[in-house]
Amino acid sequence: MGRTPLPKDEALQPLNVKVPSEDLYFVQEVLKPALGVSYNAEAVREVLVQLRTCFRLPQYVVEVLEAEMKAKKLNILGYVQELLLRRYEILRDQKPASPGASTRGRRR
Numbered sequence: 001m002g003r004t005p006l007p008k009d010e011a012l013q014p015l016n017v018k019v020p021s022e023d024l025y026f027v028q029e030v031l032k033p034a035l036g037v038s039y040n041a042e043a044v045r046e047v048l049v050q051l052r053t054c055f056r057l058p059q060y061v062v063e064v065l066e067a068e069m070k071a072k073k074l075n076i077l078g079y080v081q082e083l084l085l086r087r088y089e090i091l092r093d094q095k096p097a098s099p100g101a102s103t104r105g106r107r108r
Helices: 021-035 040-052 059-072 076-094
Strands: none
């Protein structure tokens, strides 16, 4: 995944944010390596750009998704949460039964 280039013709605005230690750990240990960036600010900037642009999907896709978000009265975070829950339900329902599952609860 490519890095988000910094705007050349626009001054960057400072944003000082205090976060709990577990969120800082997540940025440093998970996001930075996953995104291939060197600085915490780069990782946070990339996440913000991804959210703002609906993960850089084509505009025609974004328009359809935004219409659904509006109809469901969800913001991007609520929408992603709902999609992840739907995906979980699909995976849960596809999970094959364990070998001993059919004999559970029965007396032999």
